[in-house]
Amino acid sequence: MAITVVGSVAFDSIETPAGRRERCLGGAATYFSLAASFFTDVRVIAVVGQDFGPQQQAVFDQHKIDTRGIERAAGKSFFWEGSYLENLNEAKTHNTELNVFGSFEPKIPESYRDSEFLFLANIDPVLQRRVREAMPDVKLVAGDTMNYWIKDHRPALLEVLRGLDILLINDTETKMLADNRNLVKAARAVLEMGPRMLVVKQGEYGATAFFGHANDGIGAKTFRAPALPLEEVVDPTGAGDSFAGGFFGYLASEKELTAGAFRRAMFYGSVMGSFAVEQFGTDRLETLTRTEIDARFEQFRELTHLD
């Protein structure tokens, strides 16, 4: 089943202990789309500037990602510059230029309207809500957010949460959103805000899924997916968005959303995150194959299973 994703398509300049790259293709919707494209059809809603050229377009085309919803606006694309020199788990932002993204008004192509899955990547919750309301018939809606929206745009964010099936955020964001330092209690509080499932991304420690109600068909059992112990993280940018793409892409490829499907989706999320960080920007996702993905899935099974 097809996924529509709304979010940023951007250029990133990144410095890590492994080196520096200028103006890589980036943005949450980019990482999400690439990761999800290995599992299902993906359609993107975003805005880019005139600096988004044939080279960037080709990355989407090669993965058969539908870009009819990527608007070309006069000006420059969203640009982010950051480094991870002291701590690979947390980016230090040096510069953010919203550019054309500053006046983004998501437009949903008619051809996207039959999408059964919707992913609201990390953007202004007012826009997330608008897209959500414009696609009332989707089967499953997931979303992401960040500390900025949690702190300073809480009412708008709470509106979005009421319309979500699944929220994917990191552990710090979970605790901030719930104002509780205990992860389990914080997760329970977040699940009271609307989502039926909360996926807490924990960086090098993997991710934990918490479920709301026992009788909602998802199943109420907490599930932990590990991260792969990696000898080198070249560039952590996009790991969380790649996790979301693997997770939601896999779900969209499943006939039935059983408890087992959600568990496997957590593993595929971790798998895609583990690949994303192996090279700068989207480089690794661009060359990846489904065979490699499934081999790593088995590696995750061996890493965690008793038998």
Add this chain to the structure above:
Amino acid sequence: MAITVVGSVAFDSIETPAGRRERCLGGAATYFSLAASFFTDVRVIAVVGQDFGPQQQAVFDQHKIDTRGIERAAGKSFFWEGSYLENLNEAKTHNTELNVFGSFEPKIPESYRDSEFLFLANIDPVLQRRVREAMPDVKLVAGDTMNYWIKDHRPALLEVLRGLDILLINDTETKMLADNRNLVKAARAVLEMGPRMLVVKQGEYGATAFFGHANDGIGAKTFRAPALPLEEVVDPTGAGDSFAGGFFGYLASEKELTAGAFRRAMFYGSVMGSFAVEQFGTDRLETLTRTEIDARFEQFRELTHLD
């Protein structure tokens, strides 16, 4: 098969967000013994003072722990006072009184000599080595240490590591010992120092086992055991030692040390750690039953397994 453990038996005064307790029974050898006693026979080598009375002795007796190796010395037992008010993952030490432990000379009772498993809890590496050398015929030796010995007693510690099959330390200690901030690279470096297996305890994130050589019969596959997502940690004291006791106790109860036995041992370690933190001091371990332990083991399986 019987385990001999050498380490501290102590009194702890502990403050956590859940409250305060004065002079609980504590010490690494105490937590380790109690946790391991659910799986196999345990024999303790330690020293206590005159403040160690019938009430403390009864805790060991009720778990059929052999205390003939606990020397009664003139003076007071090892005493530690600490709190976890700001961070449940890290104790703040307010006071340490070595007392009789300051001149501890481990004496191994004749009746302990046929022990097939040996655990060297966190004490001066000079003493660890002495006990190790006095029991050359044990089948499997595991040990723990801490930042203090890693920083200031490195040569003596390296001697101990050469004689260990399994080292159990936390992630900070692993990185400090190897002088490498990447856990996987640090683990590899530590495995070059002697142990065939390294168990990295990661607090609320569980534990990861790294193996040295592919052909040593243990199996070379890295394995991750989660921690249980807990709504309340009453007192983290002794969680790591309880992990070690569950881990090593389970191994000692197994006929063959297969790769599967090591994986299950990691789970039993996490299980015992998860119980230890539910109440102050050793309270929870004292009332625990094997039925509860095995039920929680299944909970850990559900938390991590796809099917």
